Amino acid sequence: MRDVSIIGVGQTPVREHWDKSLRHLAVDALLAALHDAHVEEMDAIYVGNMLSGELAGQEHLGALIADQLGMSGVAALKVEAACGAGGSAAHAGFLAVASGQYRRVAVVGVEKMTDMWNGTVTSGLSMAADGEYEAANGISFVGLNAMLMRRYMYEYDLVEEDFAPFALNAHANAAHNPNAMFRKHVTLEQFTKAKKVADPISLFDSSPICDGAAALILSRSENLNGNTARAISIAASTIATDSLALHDRQDPLWLRAVELSSIKAYAQAGVTPQDIDLFELHDAFSIVAPMSLEAAGFARRGAGTYFGRDGEIAIDGKLPISTMGGLKARGHPIGATGVYQIVEAVQQLRGEAGKNQVPNARIAMAQSLGGVAATAVTHILKGKG
Amino acid sequence: MRDVSIIGVGQTPVREHWDKSLRHLAVDALLAALHDAHVEEMDAIYVGNMLSGELAGQEHLGALIADQLGMSGVAALKVEAACGAGGSAAHAGFLAVASGQYRRVAVVGVEKMTDMWNGTVTSGLSMAADGEYEAANGISFVGLNAMLMRRYMYEYDLVEEDFAPFALNAHANAAHNPNAMFRKHVTLEQFTKAKKVADPISLFDSSPICDGAAALILSRSENLNGNTARAISIAASTIATDSLALHDRQDPLWLRAVELSSIKAYAQAGVTPQDIDLFELHDAFSIVAPMSLEAAGFARRGAGTYFGRDGEIAIDGKLPISTMGGLKARGHPIGATGVYQIVEAVQQLRGEAGKNQVPNARIAMAQSLGGVAATAVTHILKGKG
Numbered sequence: 182m183r184d185v186s187i188i189g190v191g192q193t194p195v196r197e198h199w200d201k202s203l204r205h206l207a208v209d210a211l212l213a214a215l216h217d218a219h220v221e222e223m224d225a226i227y228v229g230n231m232l233s234g235e236l237a238g239q240e241h242l243g244a245l246i247a248d249q250l251g252m253s254g255v256a257a258l259k260v261e262a263a264c265g266a267g268g269s270a271a272h273a274g275f276l277a278v279a280s281g282q283y284r285r286v287a288v289v290g291v292e293k294m295t296d297m298w299n300g301t302v303t304s305g306l307s308m309a310a311d312g313e314y315e316a317a318n319g320i321s322f323v324g325l326n327a328m329l330m331r332r333y334m335y336e337y338d339l340v341e342e343d344f345a346p347f348a349l350n351a352h353a354n355a356a357h358n359p360n361a362m363f364r365k366h367v368t369l370e371q372f373t374k375a376k377k378v379a380d381p382i383s384l385f386d387s388s389p390i391c392d393g394a395a396a397l398i399l400s401r402s403e404n405l406n407g408n409t410a411r412a413i414s415i416a417a418s419t420i421a422t423d424s425l426a427l428h429d430r431q432d433p434l435w436l437r438a439v440e441l442s443s444i445k446a447y448a449q450a451g452v453t454p455q456d457i458d459l460f461e462l463h464d465a466f467s468i469v470a471p472m473s474l475e476a477a478g479f480a481r482r483g484a485g486t487y488f489g490r491d492g493e494i495a496i497d498g499k500l501p502i503s504t505m506g507g508l509k510a511r512g513h514p515i516g517a518t519g520v521y522q523i524v525e526a527v528q529q530l531r532g533e534a535g536k537n538q539v540p541n542a543r544i545a546m547a548q549s550l551g552g553v554a555a556t557a558v559t560h561i562l563k564g565k566g
Numbered sequence: 567m568r569d570v571s572i573i574g575v576g577q578t579p580v581r582e583h584w585d586k587s588l589r590h591l592a593v594d595a596l597l598a599a600l601h602d603a604h605v606e607e608m609d610a611i612y613v614g615n616m617l618s619g620e621l622a623g624q625e626h627l628g629a630l631i632a633d634q635l636g637m638s639g640v641a642a643l644k645v646e647a648a649c650g651a652g653g654s655a656a657h658a659g660f661l662a663v664a665s666g667q668y669r670r671v672a673v674v675g676v677e678k679m680t681d682m683w684n685g686t687v688t689s690g691l692s693m694a695a696d697g698e699y700e701a702a703n704g705i706s707f708v709g710l711n712a713m714l715m716r717r718y719m720y721e722y723d724l725v726e727e728d729f730a731p732f733a734l735n736a737h738a739n740a741a742h743n744p745n746a747m748f749r750k751h752v753t754l755e756q757f758t759k760a761k762k763v764a765d766p767i768s769l770f771d772s773s774p775i776c777d778g779a780a781a782l783i784l785s786r787s788e789n790l791n792g793n794t795a796r797a798i799s800i801a802a803s804t805i806a807t808d809s810l811a812l813h814d815r816q817d818p819l820w821l822r823a824v825e826l827s828s829i830k831a832y833a834q835a836g837v838t839p840q841d842i843d844l845f846e847l848h849d850a851f852s853i854v855a856p857m858s859l860e861a862a863g864f865a866r867r868g869a870g871t872y873f874g875r876d877g878e879i880a881i882d883g884k885l886p887i888s889t890m891g892g893l894k895a896r897g898h899p900i901g902a903t904g905v906y907q908i909v910e911a912v913q914q915l916r917g918e919a920g921k922n923q924v925p926n927a928r929i930a931m932a933q934s935l936g937g938v939a940a941t942a943v944t945h946i947l948k949g950k951g
Contacts, residue, residue: 182665182666182667183665202698204698225805231625232619232625234617234619234620234690234693235619235620235625237697238689238692238693238697238701239693239697239698240616240617240620240646240648240693240694241646241647241648241693241694241695241810241936241937241940241941242646243646243647243654243807243941244647244648244807244808244809244810244823244936244937244940244941245696245810245940247807248807248808248809248810248814248940253807253808253809254806254807254808254822254823254826255806255807256657256804256805256806256807257647257805257807257941258645258646258647258654258657258658258805258941259645259646259647260643260644260645260646260658261625261626261627261628261643261644261645261646262626262628262629262642262643262644263625263626263629269628269643272641272643273643273645273658273661273662276658276661276662276665276667277658277661277665279665279666279667280567280568280661280662280664280665280666281567281664281665282567282661282664282803304623305619307623308619308623308624308625308626309625309626310626311630312622312623312624313587313589313624316623418667419641420610420641420642420643421639421640421641422628422629422632422633422638422639422640422641422642423629423633423638423639424629424633424638425626425629425630425633429633437639438629438639441639551626551629552626552629555626555629555630555633556626556628556629556642556643
């Protein structure tokens, strides 16, 4: 395999972008990434997106975005893996460069969840779950996560407040990220008084409905066109899957796809969990954070929330997570999120994360999940440091 | 790049499968392909599909199908490029093996267009066109093709009957393909008397709404696990794009993405159009056949229909097309079609095409288009012969 590097990153702020359609968000992020990489051309565009058909009445995003970018002609396609679409597009783009067929590839994750053409976000998100055996019975995606959180709390003798550190940490970090949706702190009191969205999940356990796009420029590492100084190496890119339906899992409290994808990634990168300096995990709901920390090998089973309680997830902690606000507070524009995570990891490894800079960040991990971790995509990035 | 071979193919008949849901169709095709390849495991599954969200209320097909196949854990994702989704999934699967990260990969194209959860096929297909500038004005996808055919007829002084050979050839070939939807001949009289669907496109110019799935098993060529004798080599796999909206094209009568993708494929395979023994082209509507023959370098501009008139597209002609019935008569289950084309090309190169066998077939080309050829995916396959 050819070594692959990230030579440029770009993003739009995560907002309710009422004045921009999906194609414009994607192009804004791509132009920023091209500018950052000091290049003007690429061979292919990989688009990560989940709901453009359901919400915008538009499929065929690959050719659409290539054309809008003024690069009609290049190879282009869309990759979908529910909420893991962004990470999956990055994986496909990585393999495209690693194969040798393409020299330089753009990856863009984009989602437009406001200003809908038809459908609703709730029915759209339910398509990440098993349509015939879960969604058809009327349960929403947040409902599935609520059942999981309830069982986790019962099994490990926890209360809602034990999950507060994940939300408070995400908001604290988002406060200093100009691209985050919620740029403000949340207190423990606010957390405990928040309304329930789907008991026991409250407002501050939930990522928001929002719009955004993020982009990467990937290049063969042996030909960085003068981008050597700021290039970040992709040391691992892996995907693993699990049953979509929670009731099909032998052990619903263990995210098997996260475990498999992480193990494969550590092997590919030649590192252990101890080597990871920061972890952009998929905190779509608070419950996913401790479960990801456990399955990825950072905390022992059932002890994921202690990691939050003991302050180990803060910027100056043992394993900083959601360093730019995470899904909770930077925002979770579904198919874009996995790419935002990688963009932010690159910012950290370059030392360009401002007030959120993790000291001496050298190796970062980003994990993009689809459904209740029925798809897990893991990237491990290495800086020069 | 590593050399990649196809070691197994499988397909369901193209039908209205009222008794099978999308996941069952996909698994039927995958099991047939695994059986054909004499293997039981793979590292990843690439799913080609366009409309599962719009029509079945189900996204996240990668993990869903992996689980239904009993292979939960493997890498899996969905690739979408409108009607070119199947070819694009094959391209992504090809790069995955070519990269060296995966030893063996399954590609499955699947579409379920009957028995809808919501939406309509017509509104779904319009998502292949430009939603904001074409579909929003009320034009359907067949309407766009009708405008193109009208202009082509005007420019080259043709009448509807000039397109008949494409439909008659497709139906004649489908008559001997047990997996085809329409296994019967059509006469010139039937063609000329057919009702218009969108003037000048008639019923016999149009591919049907249908269900189906087709699958490939791809392997590194250096490790065929005893499949050497029947393995077919992928000599080229390329994608190119064009504007989605017809009004954005400088020359709407020239399929630029087809030209670009074909030229790249000929270069990658080290062949010329004269070397191609059969061409599985994307005859979703009759008009696409002559335009593809021209842009891919087989006929001169405006002369694509002469190719049909002179009998050169028949099984014993100079360049057989739609050899198992094509989109017109085998059927066009959107995201599955590009994979069906490759399956059929493999059947030809193996000498397993029965009464439709192209004599001495050694090199085959398959071309999967999205929208009005806003995406063109070209594969060139080489047999042992």
